[in-house]
Amino acid sequence: MPYPAGHRNVVRKRIVESARRLFNRHGFDGVSVKQIMAGAGLTHGGFYSYFETKSDLYVEVLGCFFTDPEWKTCWEGVEVDLSSRDVGPQVVRAYLSRQHFEDVENSCPMTALPTDVARGSASTKRAFETVFRAMVSVLERSTAGDGGPSKEQAQAIAALCVGGMIVARAMADRVHADELRDACMGIALELGGWGRERRLKNGDFKRAQRVRPAAS
Amino acid sequence: MPYPAGHRNVVRKRIVESARRLFNRHGFDGVSVKQIMAGAGLTHGGFYSYFETKSDLYVEVLGCFFTDPEWKTCWEGVEVDLSSRDVGPQVVRAYLSRQHFEDVENSCPMTALPTDVARGSASTKRAFETVFRAMVSVLERSTAGDGGPSKEQAQAIAALCVGGMIVARAMADRVHADELRDACMGIALELGGWGRERRLKNGDFKRAQRVRPAAS
Protein backbone atom coordinates (compact mmCIF):
# COMPACT_ATOMS: atom_id res chain seq x y z
CA MET A 1 0.00 0.00 0.00
CA PRO A 2 1.86 3.04 -1.24
CA TYR A 3 -0.50 5.47 0.57
CA PRO A 4 -1.77 5.27 4.15
CA ALA A 5 -5.05 3.44 4.65
CA GLY A 6 -7.97 5.87 4.66
CA HIS A 7 -6.09 8.40 2.58
CA ARG A 8 -8.62 8.24 -0.23
CA ASN A 9 -11.54 8.64 2.18
CA VAL A 10 -10.00 11.79 3.61
CA VAL A 11 -9.42 13.29 0.16
CA ARG A 12 -12.88 12.24 -0.98
CA LYS A 13 -14.45 14.10 1.94
CA ARG A 14 -12.37 17.16 1.11
CA ILE A 15 -13.77 17.12 -2.43
CA VAL A 16 -17.37 16.78 -1.18
CA GLU A 17 -16.84 19.65 1.26
CA SER A 18 -15.39 21.87 -1.45
CA ALA A 19 -18.31 20.99 -3.74
CA ARG A 20 -20.85 21.67 -1.00
CA ARG A 21 -19.51 25.18 -0.45
CA LEU A 22 -19.24 26.00 -4.15
CA PHE A 23 -22.62 24.53 -5.17
CA ASN A 24 -24.31 26.45 -2.35
CA ARG A 25 -22.77 29.67 -3.64
CA HIS A 26 -23.10 29.28 -7.40
CA GLY A 27 -25.42 26.36 -8.16
CA PHE A 28 -24.77 23.28 -10.24
CA ASP A 29 -24.11 25.00 -13.56
CA GLY A 30 -22.16 27.83 -11.96
CA VAL A 31 -19.37 25.59 -10.67
CA SER A 32 -16.80 23.66 -12.70
CA VAL A 33 -15.07 20.41 -11.82
CA LYS A 34 -11.81 22.35 -11.98
CA GLN A 35 -13.01 24.79 -9.28
CA ILE A 36 -14.24 21.99 -7.05
CA MET A 37 -10.91 20.18 -7.23
CA ALA A 38 -8.96 23.41 -6.72
CA GLY A 39 -11.05 24.00 -3.57
CA ALA A 40 -9.87 20.60 -2.35
CA GLY A 41 -6.26 21.43 -3.22
CA LEU A 42 -6.13 19.20 -6.29
CA THR A 43 -6.18 19.48 -10.07
CA HIS A 44 -9.17 18.55 -12.17
CA GLY A 45 -7.83 15.35 -13.71
CA GLY A 46 -8.13 13.30 -10.55
CA PHE A 47 -11.84 13.94 -10.17
CA TYR A 48 -12.99 10.94 -12.15
CA SER A 49 -11.18 8.45 -9.99
CA TYR A 50 -13.48 9.57 -7.12
CA PHE A 51 -16.80 10.19 -8.88
CA GLU A 52 -18.35 8.92 -12.09
CA THR A 53 -19.82 12.29 -13.06
CA LYS A 54 -20.27 15.80 -11.72
CA SER A 55 -23.98 15.00 -11.18
CA ASP A 56 -23.14 12.06 -8.92
CA LEU A 57 -21.18 14.36 -6.65
CA TYR A 58 -24.10 16.78 -6.61
CA VAL A 59 -26.45 14.07 -5.38
CA GLU A 60 -24.01 13.20 -2.60
CA VAL A 61 -23.72 16.85 -1.53
CA LEU A 62 -27.50 17.20 -1.33
CA GLY A 63 -27.84 14.35 1.13
CA CYS A 64 -25.67 15.72 3.94
CA PHE A 65 -28.26 17.76 5.83
CA PHE A 66 -30.53 16.64 8.69
CA THR A 67 -30.08 13.03 7.59
CA ASP A 68 -26.53 12.58 8.89
CA PRO A 69 -26.74 10.85 12.31
CA GLU A 70 -24.07 13.25 13.57
CA TRP A 71 -25.94 16.23 12.16
CA LYS A 72 -25.67 19.60 13.78
CA THR A 73 -26.18 23.06 12.35
CA CYS A 74 -23.17 24.53 10.68
CA TRP A 75 -24.18 28.12 11.26
CA GLU A 76 -21.77 29.92 13.52
CA GLY A 77 -23.24 30.54 16.93
CA VAL A 78 -26.44 28.61 16.33
CA GLU A 79 -26.89 25.37 18.18
CA VAL A 80 -29.52 22.73 17.63
CA ASP A 81 -29.79 19.56 19.66
CA LEU A 82 -31.68 17.01 17.57
CA SER A 83 -32.38 14.82 20.62
CA SER A 84 -33.83 17.67 22.68
CA ARG A 85 -37.57 17.66 23.44
CA ASP A 86 -37.98 21.20 22.11
CA VAL A 87 -35.93 20.69 18.96
CA GLY A 88 -38.85 22.10 16.92
CA PRO A 89 -38.55 25.75 17.94
CA GLN A 90 -34.76 25.39 17.91
CA VAL A 91 -34.83 24.28 14.28
CA VAL A 92 -37.25 27.04 13.27
CA ARG A 93 -35.16 29.73 14.96
CA ALA A 94 -31.90 28.38 13.55
CA TYR A 95 -33.26 27.89 10.05
CA LEU A 96 -34.68 31.40 9.80
CA SER A 97 -31.78 33.01 11.69
CA ARG A 98 -29.66 35.86 10.41
CA GLN A 99 -26.67 33.51 10.54
CA HIS A 100 -28.23 31.04 8.15
CA PHE A 101 -29.36 33.91 5.93
CA GLU A 102 -25.81 35.26 5.66
CA ASP A 103 -23.83 32.04 5.60
CA VAL A 104 -24.62 31.02 2.04
CA GLU A 105 -21.60 28.72 1.86
CA ASN A 106 -22.84 26.56 4.73
CA SER A 107 -26.47 26.94 3.80
CA CYS A 108 -29.03 24.19 3.87
CA PRO A 109 -29.15 22.85 0.30
CA MET A 110 -32.95 23.12 0.32
CA THR A 111 -32.53 26.90 0.52
CA ALA A 112 -29.61 27.18 -1.89
CA LEU A 113 -30.43 24.61 -4.56
CA PRO A 114 -34.14 23.70 -4.85
CA THR A 115 -34.72 24.95 -8.39
CA ASP A 116 -31.58 23.19 -9.66
CA VAL A 117 -33.08 20.06 -8.13
CA ALA A 118 -36.54 20.60 -9.62
CA ARG A 119 -34.91 20.60 -13.07
CA GLY A 120 -32.63 17.68 -12.22
CA SER A 121 -32.63 13.91 -12.27
CA ALA A 122 -34.80 11.56 -10.23
CA SER A 123 -31.88 10.69 -7.93
CA THR A 124 -31.30 14.38 -7.21
CA LYS A 125 -34.95 14.75 -6.27
CA ARG A 126 -34.80 11.67 -4.10
CA ALA A 127 -31.90 13.14 -2.13
CA PHE A 128 -33.75 16.43 -1.73
CA GLU A 129 -36.95 14.75 -0.62
CA THR A 130 -35.10 12.72 2.00
CA VAL A 131 -33.71 15.91 3.53
CA PHE A 132 -37.10 17.61 3.55
CA ARG A 133 -38.85 14.65 5.10
CA ALA A 134 -36.13 14.42 7.73
CA MET A 135 -36.81 18.05 8.63
CA VAL A 136 -40.57 17.48 8.80
CA SER A 137 -40.07 14.43 10.96
CA VAL A 138 -37.78 16.33 13.38
CA LEU A 139 -40.43 19.05 13.70
CA GLU A 140 -43.20 16.51 14.17
CA ARG A 141 -41.39 14.63 16.90
CA SER A 142 -40.76 17.79 18.89
CA THR A 143 -43.14 17.64 21.82
CA ALA A 144 -42.26 20.89 23.55
CA GLY A 145 -45.31 23.04 24.21
CA ASP A 146 -48.35 20.77 24.44
CA GLY A 147 -48.32 17.82 22.12
CA GLY A 148 -46.45 19.34 19.22
CA PRO A 149 -47.67 19.92 15.68
CA SER A 150 -49.64 17.54 13.49
CA LYS A 151 -47.99 16.20 10.36
CA GLU A 152 -49.85 18.76 8.29
CA GLN A 153 -48.59 21.56 10.50
CA ALA A 154 -45.05 20.18 10.51
CA GLN A 155 -45.05 20.17 6.71
CA ALA A 156 -46.30 23.75 6.61
CA ILE A 157 -43.70 24.84 9.17
CA ALA A 158 -40.92 23.27 7.12
CA ALA A 159 -42.24 24.88 3.91
CA LEU A 160 -42.42 28.21 5.75
CA CYS A 161 -38.80 27.90 6.90
CA VAL A 162 -37.49 26.86 3.51
CA GLY A 163 -39.70 29.20 1.49
CA GLY A 164 -39.11 32.18 3.77
CA MET A 165 -35.37 31.79 3.55
CA ILE A 166 -35.35 31.28 -0.23
CA VAL A 167 -37.44 34.39 -0.82
CA ALA A 168 -35.44 36.45 1.69
CA ARG A 169 -32.23 35.55 -0.14
CA ALA A 170 -33.74 36.58 -3.48
CA MET A 171 -34.74 40.05 -2.27
CA ALA A 172 -32.82 43.22 -3.05
CA ASP A 173 -33.61 45.08 0.17
CA ARG A 174 -32.07 43.71 3.32
CA VAL A 175 -34.67 45.34 5.57
CA HIS A 176 -37.52 43.67 3.71
CA ALA A 177 -35.68 40.36 3.82
CA ASP A 178 -35.28 40.66 7.61
CA GLU A 179 -38.94 41.56 7.99
CA LEU A 180 -39.94 38.49 6.00
CA ARG A 181 -37.72 36.18 8.06
CA ASP A 182 -39.24 37.59 11.24
CA ALA A 183 -42.78 37.12 9.96
CA CYS A 184 -42.13 33.53 8.91
CA MET A 185 -40.41 32.72 12.19
CA GLY A 186 -43.24 34.16 14.27
CA ILE A 187 -45.97 32.36 12.36
CA ALA A 188 -44.00 29.09 12.21
CA LEU A 189 -43.49 29.09 16.00
CA GLU A 190 -47.17 29.82 16.48
CA LEU A 191 -48.15 27.00 14.14
CA GLY A 192 -46.01 24.56 16.10
CA GLY A 193 -47.63 25.60 19.35
CA TRP A 194 -44.27 26.86 20.54
CA GLY A 195 -45.41 30.38 21.37
CA ARG A 196 -43.40 33.42 20.52
CA GLU A 197 -43.43 35.29 23.84
CA ARG A 198 -39.78 34.65 24.75
CA ARG A 199 -38.75 36.30 21.52
CA LEU A 200 -40.94 39.36 21.60
CA LYS A 201 -41.18 42.71 23.33
CA ASN A 202 -44.50 43.83 24.79
CA GLY A 203 -45.79 45.63 21.74
CA ASP A 204 -45.13 42.64 19.52
CA PHE A 205 -46.75 40.32 21.99
CA LYS A 206 -49.98 42.31 21.79
CA ARG A 207 -49.87 42.00 18.05
CA ALA A 208 -49.46 38.26 18.37
CA GLN A 209 -52.56 38.14 20.58
CA ARG A 210 -54.62 40.17 18.16
CA VAL A 211 -53.59 37.94 15.31
CA ARG A 212 -54.85 34.67 16.67
CA PRO A 213 -58.66 35.20 16.81
CA ALA A 214 -58.74 36.38 13.19
CA ALA A 215 -57.65 32.92 12.13
CA SER A 216 -60.51 31.06 13.79
CA MET B 1 -40.55 52.69 -43.10
CA PRO B 2 -39.71 49.33 -44.63
CA TYR B 3 -41.58 47.37 -41.92
CA PRO B 4 -45.04 48.10 -40.49
CA ALA B 5 -45.13 50.26 -37.37
CA GLY B 6 -45.20 48.14 -34.23
CA HIS B 7 -43.50 45.24 -35.96
CA ARG B 8 -40.53 45.38 -33.62
CA ASN B 9 -42.76 45.49 -30.56
CA VAL B 10 -44.57 42.36 -31.68
CA VAL B 11 -41.32 40.49 -32.31
CA ARG B 12 -39.85 41.73 -29.03
CA LYS B 13 -42.84 40.34 -27.13
CA ARG B 14 -42.42 37.03 -28.93
CA ILE B 15 -38.80 36.87 -27.75
CA VAL B 16 -39.77 37.66 -24.13
CA GLU B 17 -42.48 34.99 -24.24
CA SER B 18 -40.10 32.40 -25.61
CA ALA B 19 -37.54 33.32 -22.94
CA ARG B 20 -40.14 33.15 -20.17
CA ARG B 21 -41.13 29.61 -21.12
CA LEU B 22 -37.55 28.40 -21.52
CA PHE B 23 -36.16 30.07 -18.38
CA ASN B 24 -39.03 28.60 -16.35
CA ARG B 25 -38.14 25.15 -17.63
CA HIS B 26 -34.34 25.20 -17.56
CA GLY B 27 -33.16 28.23 -15.60
CA PHE B 28 -30.86 31.04 -16.67
CA ASP B 29 -27.76 28.93 -17.35
CA GLY B 30 -29.74 26.10 -18.92
CA VAL B 31 -31.02 28.19 -21.82
CA SER B 32 -29.01 29.66 -24.69
CA VAL B 33 -29.69 32.78 -26.70
CA LYS B 34 -29.93 30.54 -29.74
CA GLN B 35 -32.75 28.51 -28.14
CA ILE B 36 -34.63 31.63 -27.06
CA MET B 37 -34.51 33.08 -30.56
CA ALA B 38 -35.46 29.75 -32.15
CA GLY B 39 -38.49 29.69 -29.82
CA ALA B 40 -39.47 33.05 -31.27
CA GLY B 41 -38.95 31.81 -34.84
CA LEU B 42 -35.69 33.71 -35.37
CA THR B 43 -31.94 33.05 -35.51
CA HIS B 44 -29.58 34.03 -32.73
CA GLY B 45 -27.83 36.92 -34.49
CA GLY B 46 -30.75 39.31 -34.20
CA PHE B 47 -30.96 39.06 -30.43
CA TYR B 48 -28.63 41.96 -29.69
CA SER B 49 -30.69 44.45 -31.62
CA TYR B 50 -33.47 43.83 -29.08
CA PHE B 51 -31.56 43.35 -25.81
CA GLU B 52 -28.14 44.46 -24.58
CA THR B 53 -27.38 41.16 -22.85
CA LYS B 54 -29.02 37.87 -21.96
CA SER B 55 -29.22 39.07 -18.33
CA ASP B 56 -31.25 42.12 -19.33
CA LEU B 57 -33.85 39.88 -20.91
CA TYR B 58 -33.91 37.75 -17.76
CA VAL B 59 -34.74 40.77 -15.62
CA GLU B 60 -37.57 41.68 -17.97
CA VAL B 61 -38.98 38.14 -17.83
CA LEU B 62 -38.98 38.15 -14.03
CA GLY B 63 -41.12 41.25 -13.83
CA CYS B 64 -44.20 39.96 -15.67
CA PHE B 65 -46.08 38.36 -12.76
CA PHE B 66 -48.66 39.95 -10.44
CA THR B 67 -47.27 43.38 -11.31
CA ASP B 68 -48.80 43.64 -14.77
CA PRO B 69 -52.01 45.70 -14.52
CA GLU B 70 -53.70 43.22 -16.83
CA TRP B 71 -52.42 40.32 -14.76
CA LYS B 72 -54.35 37.10 -14.63
CA THR B 73 -53.20 33.57 -13.89
CA CYS B 74 -51.89 31.67 -16.85
CA TRP B 75 -52.72 28.26 -15.47
CA GLU B 76 -55.30 26.47 -17.54
CA GLY B 77 -58.65 26.29 -15.81
CA VAL B 78 -57.64 28.45 -12.85
CA GLU B 79 -59.14 31.89 -12.64
CA VAL B 80 -58.18 34.69 -10.30
CA ASP B 81 -59.89 38.05 -10.22
CA LEU B 82 -57.47 40.57 -8.71
CA SER B 83 -60.23 43.08 -8.05
CA SER B 84 -62.43 40.60 -6.20
CA ARG B 85 -62.96 41.01 -2.45
CA ASP B 86 -61.90 37.41 -1.77
CA VAL B 87 -58.87 37.44 -4.03
CA GLY B 88 -56.77 36.08 -1.13
CA PRO B 89 -58.13 32.53 -1.02
CA GLN B 90 -58.33 32.55 -4.83
CA VAL B 91 -54.62 33.31 -5.07
CA VAL B 92 -53.70 30.69 -2.47
CA ARG B 93 -55.77 28.00 -4.18
CA ALA B 94 -54.46 28.91 -7.63
CA TYR B 95 -50.85 29.19 -6.55
CA LEU B 96 -50.83 25.82 -4.84
CA SER B 97 -53.04 24.15 -7.45
CA ARG B 98 -52.17 21.00 -9.35
CA GLN B 99 -52.30 23.07 -12.53
CA HIS B 100 -49.59 25.43 -11.37
CA PHE B 101 -47.58 22.47 -10.11
CA GLU B 102 -47.67 20.82 -13.51
CA ASP B 103 -47.47 23.80 -15.79
CA VAL B 104 -43.77 24.54 -15.33
CA GLU B 105 -43.60 26.52 -18.55
CA ASN B 106 -46.14 29.07 -17.37
CA SER B 107 -45.02 28.94 -13.78
CA CYS B 108 -44.67 31.89 -11.47
CA PRO B 109 -40.99 32.88 -11.71
CA MET B 110 -40.76 32.96 -7.90
CA THR B 111 -41.34 29.21 -7.95
CA ALA B 112 -39.18 28.41 -10.96
CA LEU B 113 -36.24 30.80 -10.56
CA PRO B 114 -35.60 32.01 -6.98
CA THR B 115 -32.15 30.48 -6.50
CA ASP B 116 -30.95 31.80 -9.86
CA VAL B 117 -32.09 35.18 -8.59
CA ALA B 118 -30.40 34.82 -5.19
CA ARG B 119 -27.11 34.34 -7.02
CA GLY B 120 -27.85 37.11 -9.51
CA SER B 121 -27.45 40.84 -9.88
CA ALA B 122 -29.11 43.57 -7.82
CA SER B 123 -31.50 44.39 -10.67
CA THR B 124 -32.60 40.76 -10.85
CA LYS B 125 -33.33 40.80 -7.13
CA ARG B 126 -35.20 44.06 -7.44
CA ALA B 127 -37.49 42.52 -10.08
CA PHE B 128 -38.07 39.46 -7.89
CA GLU B 129 -38.80 41.53 -4.80
CA THR B 130 -41.34 43.61 -6.68
CA VAL B 131 -43.25 40.48 -7.65
CA PHE B 132 -43.19 39.09 -4.12
CA ARG B 133 -44.34 42.34 -2.56
CA ALA B 134 -47.12 42.58 -5.13
CA MET B 135 -48.29 39.13 -4.06
CA VAL B 136 -48.16 40.04 -0.35
CA SER B 137 -50.07 43.23 -1.02
CA VAL B 138 -52.78 41.39 -2.97
CA LEU B 139 -53.18 38.95 -0.05
CA GLU B 140 -53.23 41.77 2.50
CA ARG B 141 -55.89 43.73 0.67
CA SER B 142 -58.19 40.73 0.47
CA THR B 143 -60.95 41.37 3.00
CA ALA B 144 -63.02 38.23 2.57
CA GLY B 145 -63.62 36.42 5.84
CA ASP B 146 -63.47 38.98 8.66
CA GLY B 147 -60.89 41.68 8.22
CA GLY B 148 -58.28 39.73 6.29
CA PRO B 149 -54.73 38.93 7.33
CA SER B 150 -52.20 41.24 8.95
CA LYS B 151 -49.10 42.13 6.99
CA GLU B 152 -47.13 39.55 8.96
CA GLN B 153 -49.69 36.88 8.09
CA ALA B 154 -49.81 37.93 4.46
CA GLN B 155 -46.02 37.58 4.23
CA ALA B 156 -46.15 34.13 5.79
CA ILE B 157 -48.99 33.05 3.48
CA ALA B 158 -46.99 34.18 0.44
CA ALA B 159 -43.86 32.39 1.71
CA LEU B 160 -45.96 29.29 2.32
CA CYS B 161 -47.34 29.38 -1.24
CA VAL B 162 -43.97 29.97 -2.86
CA GLY B 163 -42.02 27.65 -0.55
CA GLY B 164 -44.58 24.87 -0.70
CA MET B 165 -44.59 24.89 -4.47
CA ILE B 166 -40.80 25.03 -4.76
CA VAL B 167 -40.35 22.08 -2.42
CA ALA B 168 -43.16 20.10 -4.06
CA ARG B 169 -41.48 20.55 -7.46
CA ALA B 170 -38.16 19.32 -6.05
CA MET B 171 -39.61 16.09 -4.65
CA ALA B 172 -39.26 12.70 -6.30
CA ASP B 173 -42.56 11.23 -5.14
CA ARG B 174 -45.67 12.76 -6.64
CA VAL B 175 -47.88 11.58 -3.75
CA HIS B 176 -45.69 13.33 -1.19
CA ALA B 177 -45.62 16.45 -3.32
CA ASP B 178 -49.42 16.48 -3.46
CA GLU B 179 -49.65 15.97 0.28
CA LEU B 180 -47.33 18.90 0.85
CA ARG B 181 -49.31 21.19 -1.46
CA ASP B 182 -52.48 20.23 0.39
CA ALA B 183 -50.93 20.88 3.79
CA CYS B 184 -49.62 24.28 2.74
CA MET B 185 -52.92 25.23 1.15
CA GLY B 186 -54.90 24.27 4.24
CA ILE B 187 -52.66 26.12 6.66
CA ALA B 188 -52.37 29.16 4.37
CA LEU B 189 -56.16 29.47 4.09
CA GLU B 190 -56.44 29.12 7.85
CA LEU B 191 -53.80 31.77 8.40
CA GLY B 192 -55.67 34.19 6.17
CA GLY B 193 -58.91 33.61 8.10
CA TRP B 194 -60.44 32.19 4.92
CA GLY B 195 -61.53 28.90 6.43
CA ARG B 196 -61.06 25.56 4.74
CA GLU B 197 -64.48 23.98 5.24
CA ARG B 198 -65.61 24.32 1.62
CA ARG B 199 -62.60 22.30 0.55
CA LEU B 200 -62.75 19.48 3.07
CA LYS B 201 -64.71 16.33 3.73
CA ASN B 202 -65.97 15.62 7.23
CA GLY B 203 -62.98 13.66 8.43
CA ASP B 204 -60.61 16.36 7.35
CA PHE B 205 -62.74 19.02 8.91
CA LYS B 206 -62.47 17.30 12.30
CA ARG B 207 -58.73 17.25 11.89
CA ALA B 208 -58.79 20.94 11.16
CA GLN B 209 -60.75 21.52 14.37
CA ARG B 210 -58.39 19.45 16.45
CA VAL B 211 -55.44 21.31 15.05
CA ARG B 212 -56.42 24.78 16.08
CA PRO B 213 -56.36 24.62 19.89
CA ALA B 214 -52.86 23.14 19.79
CA ALA B 215 -51.61 26.38 18.35
CA SER B 216 -52.91 28.64 21.15
Add this chain to the structure above:
DNA sequence: TGTACATCAGTGAACGCGCGTTCACTGATGTAC
Protein backbone atom coordinates in the same frame (compact mmCIF):
# COMPACT_ATOMS: atom_id res chain seq x y z
C1' DT C 1 -50.72 50.02 -61.96
C1' DG C 2 -45.68 49.10 -62.25
C1' DT C 3 -40.92 49.84 -61.22
C1' DA C 4 -36.69 51.57 -58.72
C1' DC C 5 -35.16 52.45 -54.46
C1' DA C 6 -33.78 53.27 -49.48
C1' DT C 7 -34.42 51.17 -45.19
C1' DC C 8 -33.44 48.11 -41.65
C1' DA C 9 -35.06 43.40 -39.63
C1' DG C 10 -32.98 39.36 -39.64
C1' DT C 11 -28.97 36.03 -41.00
C1' DG C 12 -25.10 33.11 -40.05
C1' DA C 13 -19.99 32.78 -39.99
C1' DA C 14 -16.64 33.89 -36.81
C1' DC C 15 -14.38 35.40 -32.23
C1' DG C 16 -12.34 33.68 -27.81
C1' DC C 17 -13.58 31.05 -24.07
C1' DG C 18 -14.50 27.50 -20.56
C1' DC C 19 -16.91 23.38 -20.07
C1' DG C 20 -17.06 17.86 -18.78
C1' DT C 21 -14.44 14.12 -19.60
C1' DT C 22 -10.35 11.03 -21.01
C1' DC C 23 -5.89 9.19 -20.65
C1' DA C 24 -0.85 8.52 -20.93
C1' DC C 25 2.23 10.02 -17.58
C1' DT C 26 4.83 11.29 -13.23
C1' DG C 27 6.40 11.02 -8.89
C1' DA C 28 5.47 10.42 -3.78
C1' DT C 29 4.73 6.66 -0.91
C1' DG C 30 5.16 2.26 2.22
C1' DT C 31 7.31 -2.30 1.81
C1' DA C 32 10.77 -5.91 1.16
C1' DC C 33 15.15 -7.16 1.83
Add this chain to the structure above:
DNA sequence: TGTACATCAGTGAACGCGCGTTCACTGATGTAC
Protein backbone atom coordinates in the same frame (compact mmCIF):
# COMPACT_ATOMS: atom_id res chain seq x y z
C1' DT D 1 19.57 1.58 8.82
C1' DG D 2 19.74 2.03 3.71
C1' DT D 3 18.39 0.98 -0.91
C1' DA D 4 15.50 -0.85 -4.85
C1' DC D 5 11.10 -1.41 -6.08
C1' DA D 6 5.97 -1.84 -7.11
C1' DT D 7 1.93 0.75 -6.40
C1' DC D 8 -1.38 4.03 -7.48
C1' DA D 9 -2.83 9.05 -6.20
C1' DG D 10 -2.56 12.87 -8.65
C1' DT D 11 -1.16 15.67 -13.05
C1' DG D 12 -2.10 18.31 -17.12
C1' DA D 13 -2.46 18.20 -22.23
C1' DA D 14 -5.97 17.10 -25.27
C1' DC D 15 -10.83 15.87 -27.07
C1' DG D 16 -15.17 17.81 -29.02
C1' DC D 17 -18.57 20.90 -27.80
C1' DG D 18 -21.67 24.83 -27.04
C1' DC D 19 -21.64 29.20 -25.01
C1' DG D 20 -22.39 34.81 -25.34
C1' DT D 21 -21.42 38.17 -28.33
C1' DT D 22 -20.01 40.71 -32.80
C1' DC D 23 -20.53 42.17 -37.39
C1' DA D 24 -20.52 42.32 -42.50
C1' DC D 25 -24.19 40.89 -45.23
C1' DT D 26 -28.80 39.78 -47.40
C1' DG D 27 -33.20 40.30 -48.73
C1' DA D 28 -38.16 41.50 -47.56
C1' DT D 29 -40.62 45.54 -47.03
C1' DG D 30 -43.35 50.14 -47.76
C1' DT D 31 -42.72 54.40 -50.39
C1' DA D 32 -41.98 57.60 -54.23
C1' DC D 33 -42.79 58.49 -58.69
